[in-house]
Amino acid sequence: MSTADASYINVLKGSFSEQSISLQGTEQFDKLNKTYLSLLQIELTPAVIVLPHSSSDGCKFVKLIRPYVLKGETHFAIRGADLRNLTGIEIEDDAVSIGAGERWGKVYEEVTKRGLGVTGSRSALGGIGGLALAGGLSFFSSREGFICDNVVDYEVVQADGSLVHANSKDNPELFRAFRGGGNNFGVVTRYKVRTFKQGPFWGGAVFYFPDSFPGQIQAYCDELHRPNATEETHIMISQGFSHVFAELGSRFCMNQLYYTGEVHKPQVLERFNVQPQIDAMNSTRMMSLQEAAEEQVKQSSDGVRCAYMNTTVKADAATLVAATAIFNAAYQPLKDLEGVTSAFTLQAYTVSLLKRCENNSLGLNAIEGPLMSNLVLNWWKNQEDDDLVISTFRKALNDIDADVTSRGTDVPYKYMNYAYSFQDPIGSYVKENREFLLKTSLKYDPQGLFQKGCLGGFKLGGIS
Known part of the structure; x- marks a missing residue:
């Protein structure tokens, strides 16, 4: 482990509980690193896995890791992160609020009890985030649109570590960017998705x-x-x-x-x-x-x-x-x-x-x-x-x-x-939309934390 690695890991260890930090060589780390869809992803071996238990934990993590990332001393991976503890499903009048760590199967269990439907993964084991940020096809897509088209609010940890909401009224550019732009603009900790009446x-x-x-x-x-x-x-x-x-x-x-x-x-x-x-x-x-x-x-x-x-x-x-x-x-x-x-x-x-x-x-x-x-x-x-x-x-x-x-x-x-x-x-999107995504990134993340420091696809860097 390099001196830089030891430095930021010590900072994280001093700021989070033992339940929220998993280090290489531990049983918990090995277990967590085997929970990907594909064995190809298991070969991603981070120095440490942080498991936030709340949105405020997510804010704290970004604030702590930000200086090390911007200096080029480390990277972090949203795809390699573990948000499983950010749970909670809340049914509202016309929407369901879902923690980023939930699985769609549990969401469906809750909405089905109430005679409702929601656009989500076609697999009960599917996670919330990837589909709701990159497009997402559901059983209802012909009738209701992509999954991202049905998200009405994103709760987001921004590049400066602050927590904001992105919807049609608050941070509308960020809201539109998340509807298909992937993980390029922040860490989403909670999604509010439109519901509708649905029977068998x-x-x-x-x-x-x-x-x-x-x-x-x-x-x-x-x-x-x-x-x-x-x-x-x-x-x-x-x-x-x-x-x-x-x-x-x-x-x-x-x-x-x-x-x-x-x-x-x-x-x-x-x-x-x-x-x-x-x-x-x-x-x-x-x-x-x-x-x-x-x-x-x-x-x-x-x-x-x-x-x-x-x-x-x-x-x-x-x-x-x-x-x-x-x-x-x-x-x-x-x-x-x-x-x-x-x-x-x-x-x-x-x-x-x-x-x-x-x-x-x-x-x-x-x-x-x-x-x-x-x-x-x-x-x-x-x-x-x-x-x-x-x-x-x-x-x-x-x-x-x-x-x-x-x-x-x-x-x-x-x-x-x-x-x-x-x-x-993202390079396959129409030019106007590519330019919009880049402009939004520069507005909300001017130092490029999520472009330079966040591993995994797919980035905006190829946009001219």
């Missing part, structure tokens, strides 16, 4: 066979382009390769289907209940918001190496069929890797969602819509395969982007929640 809805997964996937792409695009397309659907269609499906030849296709109105077997989703399918794996039914999010947890994996990366295109069937073919060719050399699952998932930014983007910083609008997110998701077991997996699908995305550009169906936007470290989601 139809949802679940359908597993079927690869020959049907091009037809499902066409059906999806047809639905998105209908002039009277409903705002109640949320659809994700996926295909890929996994040894989990060895009995089926290791290739799989899955539709995740939701209709958020209280309708049993809605007609609009019948085209996606495709035949032939694996009937025993069909989970579609009426479900609560809490049940839908818990089912998503069952379809995820932990204790594996995991990487998300993405691009966005116009919702054109021929373009998407070609993108699928590029993905399928890319994963062929990886099929023998231990524990590998490679999935290509299409999910729409519907026109109704894009119309609700006026007050965020993403720079999307309905003029080009509907759009389609192309998510490449990979899980694998061994560290020695990291470079091969990442480089393979980085090239595949580049090939998809080149093909899409040649067709005139390209869209610059990269979704931050699905972006890998080699991608630049």
Whole structure:
């Protein structure tokens, strides 16, 4: 440990209780450092983990660490921080106030009891912050917009260590910047998110066979382009390769289907209940918001190496069929890797969602819509395969982007929640919004604490 490290660690130890400080080499540190989504993140090994128990603890931490960060003696990582103790869920008349350390599953449990819904993660295990700062898709996005569009107040520790609120009246520039600008402007300790009346809805997964996937792409695009397309659907269609499906030849296709109105077997989703399918794996039914999010947890994996990366295109069937073919060719050399699952998932930014983007910083609008997110998701077991997996699908995305550009169906936007470290989601925003984010950063953080000293993506530094 360097003298500088020892200096700021001693300051932190003298200012926080033992319960709020975890040092390398301790059992608590090792346990905390293994709680990331992906084993790739576990390799981030900070000198110390601080666990604030209140917003005032967050203010104190920033004030203490600020001089060391600005002198270049250390860095801190919001993504490597642990806000799990900043809890508390408070239901108000038309909103829910959520501590930054909560999980969406617990939020859903509370709002469901009251016949309410809220735009949040589709997984019960999802944390609050990342989705609510970078965009965020939910079961209700077609009807309600991105998750960030439904946040009505952020409680923020600023770069000077002060605590402020950002909403449409107080610090409105900061409010808009947080709606899509990520962790570039402060540490958010509490979120207030709009609620709405919500009963049970139809949802679940359908597993079927690869020959049907091009037809499902066409059906999806047809639905998105209908002039009277409903705002109640949320659809994700996926295909890929996994040894989990060895009995089926290791290739799989899955539709995740939701209709958020209280309708049993809605007609609009019948085209996606495709035949032939694996009937025993069909989970579609009426479900609560809490049940839908818990089912998503069952379809995820932990204790594996995991990487998300993405691009966005116009919702054109021929373009998407070609993108699928590029993905399928890319994963062929990886099929023998231990524990590998490679999935290509299409999910729409519907026109109704894009119309609700006026007050965020993403720079999307309905003029080009509907759009389609192309998510490449990979899980694998061994560290020695990291470079091969990442480089393979980085090239595949580049090939998809080149093909899409040649067709005139390209869209610059990269979704931050699905972006890998080699991608630049903020750089993909429209120029006006990029300049707004930089201007806001200079106003609220003129010395660049969160640009220079806060590790992790994605920063504003590439903005000219």
